[in-house]
Structure formats: structure tokens, C-alpha cells
Amino acid sequence: MQLISHAVYAVTFLATIAAAVPGPIVARGEKFPVSNGDKSVMVETEPSAETGNVLMALGEGDVDCKGSAFCEKLGSSCDDAYRKVVPSNTYSTYLSASDTGSCSGTCGLFVSGDHCEVMGQDLMDAYNDIRNRGHCNHCGRKQIANGCMIKIDRVTGC
DSSP: OHHHHHHHHHHHHHHHHHHHSOOSOOOOOOEEEEEOSSSEEEEEEOOBOOOSOTTOOOOTTOEEOOOBTTGGGOTTHHHHHHHTOOTTSEEEOSTTOSOSEEEETTEEEEEESTTOEEEHHHHHHHHHHHHHTSOOSSOEEEEOGGGOEEEEEEEEOO
């Protein structure tokens, strides 16, 4: 009987550990408003290609090339989204915010995270860092202060 109790304990313990260890991220799109140059539209990111450890985080100022599984199909729409950013505008993820960034075609350039706010010039600078310092040809992201990120990613609804 004691052997059965130990076996049940061991199985329960291992199941608890397995549930706590991060595995592949279940991709779910984010929904948020961005400007398409004419008006504010609600867009959604496509599923992420990221399958790594969710506990690994970027440090402030760090850049990587993560994003949608379909990033390679963005074409020149990201450059168009970049050109639609107004440097003096404030882009925010606060509830009353009308825009988190800009979009064109299937590409969005936006701030992401809880209670995040950046100026348009910050979006433009991060875009250049992702492209130049990060050597990202398609999607990418830059960690900024307080857990916020600036992202270039594939979106639908623009």
C-alpha cells in the first residue's frame, strides 16, 4: 500500500512540474487599434512563430527578430507603415488610446504591453534599430521601459 502511495505522489509531483515548465507558446493574436493613414482601424496579429521558453525575456533596449509565422510575406508594407508614423503623435496602449501605432497592408508598427506610451519618433527609432542593429528583414521587436515593446509584425485588418 505504501508503494502505491509513493507512486501516486511521484506521478502527481511530475505532472505538477510538467505543467509548470513552459512549452511551445499557444499562439493567439493581439487585437489593438492602429492608424492606416486615413483612420484608426482594429487589427490583429497573426500567430507567433515563437516556440521557446516564455520565461526568457529581453532586457531594456534589446532587439530580436520574433513575430508572426508569416513574417517573410510582409514585403514592403512595413516601410509604408513606418512612413505613416507621425513623429510628434503619442501612441499608447491605455484603454482610452485611439492608436498604438501604424499599419499598411499586412504590416503593423506598434507599441505593445500594459499601460505603454511612446512618441512616434520612438516608434521610428525602434524600427531603425530592429532593421539595422537587429538585422531583422521582416518582423522584430525592441524591449523598452516597464515591460513595453515596440513591434514590427504581420497584422490583419489594416
